[in-house]
Amino acid sequence: MPTIDIHKQDLEELVGRKFTVAELEEVAQYFKGEVEYVDGHNIKLEIKSTDRPDLWNVEGVARVLRAQFSKNQGIPKYKAKSPKMTINVSKKVKGIRPYIAAAVIRNIKLDNFSLKQLIQAQEKIAGTFGRKRKEVAIGIFNLDRLTTPLLYTAEKPDKIQFEPLDGGKDMTMSEIIEIHPKGREFGHLVKPFAHYPIIIDADNKVVSMPPIINSEHSGKVTTRSKNILIEVTGLEMRYVETALDILAMSLADRGGIIEQVNISDAKGNTIVTPTFGVKEMSVSKSLIDRTFGRHVSDPEIKSLLLKSRHDVDHIDKTSSGHAHVKYSSYRQDIMHPIDIIEDMLIAYGYNNIEPIYPIMSTQGELSQETDRNRRIRELMIGTRAQEISTFMLTNKNNLFRKMNLTEDNIVEIINPISLNWSTLRNWLTPSLIEFLSKNTKVDYPQRIFELGQVVNLNKRSETGTVDEYKLAYAEAGSKVNFTRAKSILQSIVRATGKSPTFIARDYPSFIPGRSAEVKLGEKSIGIIGEIHPLVLNNWKIEVPVVCWEIKTI
């Protein structure tokens, strides 16, 4: 989730209204935000809208709040002057990083607040919305140090040298990728290509090497910069334009004059950016009513849409009709009319909606397995064993080596945080033995059980695995005995109306001659045995342990 740093006074000037911290906490819901931290006027906001990059700076937050507290509502409208400068796009960038859009901002007066916001927005948008600059990378330049037109092209990594921002000296593009911190961080985005994207000005000076780094010459923007150029490159035009719109709007909110830029391709086709495009969507009135849970009148629909910074073309009179909505094209998150309805609900205020518990006649029911498991667990409690609950994640060492078994194929995680938690258990007994090994200083006898899930491989299954509930019991202490453990097992199975048989069989985890296979008719359901001292040594347990594990059929 993006968190942004803002200055309260800066926000208040942009909204035209003062806020106490408590008020700010209250109104943060309008931009899906939460006040995380307050230190005087410095405030950290968490923005829960990971799909709304237009809210990731103070100007965006102010844009939402203005609609709540003033008549500054509907689609935010920005005027842009006709283009004076051009960026020519070479066909060499096709297949590498094909799209570029740009805007000029003139007469901007950047102060420390606004410069900080600009850099923060650039980082958050390229980082989160731009998927770490893969989809979107942003460059901001001191326009007065550039000679136009610019050329967006791609060159061999060793052909061109320039001084990257904070690089200290001239480097080739391949050197930048090897040495410069930004090159090392983002170099992987261009490395697969024979040519790297580059922007060059009319004097053949390098402007930027997108998406890696700007040049020291023109890429340094300060509070003294008057006229600036914003350039966005990426893989899809809709995301590139969204990022450009957001940054241009924010600078216009600070008094800058937006001027469009011509983007011309090799065939001479020219488009201009930014466009502050507007899109349309028809929202069914019945869906609005259904979602609100009441009838919403046309004027109310209109008022809520305007508060949500949308425009209304018109609203059909009939109740089965639609509200015809216009919305800004930077709202890439809007995919379906329900997205616009959520905006209306937020503008209305979630806490102004009266919760209505729906009266429905449904019959509650536990699943068969929960019901059966619960009964079995209650029977086990009746034997005075303590129930335990352990993790399903474990490791091969616990499941096999420490149990004196040879390793078998089981469910394994490819990216475990720790090797201790790298497989899912395929049987329950090691979890119980591990539990006992952590309680060797506590009074014996210890009698424990767990009814829990294990996961086994199964090629025929849809998920390549089959989950199973198992019941396992262990008793530890100087006087434990096989007979009692067996008697408990037999009585538990009998209580479910079945009768187990025991077939003498040796297993590596148990003392030879002291273990058996548990069967129901022909079907094997589990094992019982006295744990081998070798296994006890592996777990550093110094008292005898008898245990069993069965399917909960």
Add this chain to the structure above:
Amino acid sequence: MNLKLLGETLQNSEIILLKALSKSKILDSHKQMSNVEFMRSAMYLNNKKLVRILKSERKVVILLENGLEAAKKLLPELILADVLKKQSLTFKRGEKLLGSAKFRFAVGYLRAGNYVRVEKGMIHLTPEGKKLKTTPEMNLIQKLNKSELNLAKLSAAEKASFLSLSKRKKVIGLIKRTEYNVKITALGEEILNNLPKIPGIEANTPAVIRSGIWKSKKFRRYDVEAPVPDTNLGKKQPYMQFLDDIRMKMVELGFKEMSGPIIETEFNNFDALYQPQNHPARKFTDVYKLKNPKTGKLPDKRFVDAVKAAHENGGKTGSKGWQYSWNDKISKQLMPRSHTTPVSARQMMKGVNIPGKYFTIGRVFRPDVLDATHLIEFNQLEGIVIDKNLSFANLLGTLEKFAIEVAGAKKVRFLPDYFPFTEPSVQMDVWSEKLNKWVEFGGAGIFRPELTETLGIKEPVIAWGLGIDRMFMQKIGSRDIRELFANNIAWLRKQGAIV
């Protein structure tokens, strides 16, 4: 209890001990009883305030490993003296005989006692040395070899030997022994005059019952007020008990329980929930992926086609979709489920009742580091409600009902939130009296049409997912989430059954 009744509680062994104590006032054992019997009788009498048990600690001297060896083979100085009785030795021979360290020590000891003299590198016994048979130290070792000795009761000479031996390595040591002495009280003396004339019946047995002897004789009274040890009851694991309770409450609210597999395809975990394939939450750092098994099977083609269309262009849902090319290979990959919502997706594909209410509680897995606030696997409570015309107001009503009835909350509030698979989305906070602030309780929303319509549901579906583990922590006032899967049996034995 009056004296007469108190007298009737006494067992034979208690009476024997009391009588003996009446004579000698203080005892630490009794000829006719084993130590265990003696202590048990003393404890009973102590509980009845007829005697007092005096606990005292004393230090006793015992032999350590080198002391035990000396008890068998003599101390090195005596071994050397014995050899010297036959012939004088060079240092070299002596060192060979005893080892350098022991030899030097033995020579030093014997010279200090004037038992040997050293001339031109040769060691000779003196006349005193020829008479030397044993030393005070050796005597003490031999005595200690028979039994440990009370440090306070050593004679002056023994004490000197003790100090001398203490300086040597691992010869003797001191350990603490706790001693119990039993002393009769005034009440104890008095009770001896109030003993029943005929001793009561001790054990009640079938023979006693059949014989009718109880008609003429009293049973010995029990000291029913005496303290007893705890029994380790069989108990549910407290967190499992909590989950049982939640399940029952869900059933009472009309919810039907669903279940689904631990290992899921990305299709069910993400794609069916309209989470795009390039979404950051699907990355290696956010969810587990499997080395084995790697891929599973996709469901019925009609769902796969509908999901593909929803992602690529919205399909028939009226949405624009995510606008990218959906890949079924990614969709087939397996993973331990990262949330319980795939269980709801499966239920919707299987078909649901309308109206319908469903829930599940299950383990989910995320790559977190285990610490006081994070588990490597945890439980989620997932609920869905389906009906014609369910509204956002109904969602809030359902959440409020749930927070109050199931979680015992007094006050709730709602905040806008974002989840990829619900719209509108909401976060519910509950007011915590304990912390005096709002605490995040869970996320909810109405499933996106791209999700429900794709899975064949036309009606709105209210859905929520709660990290139920934190709810339990609040309930038991725990600060360490690891207690949910406590591996400490002492802690488990202590927990009450009612939380």
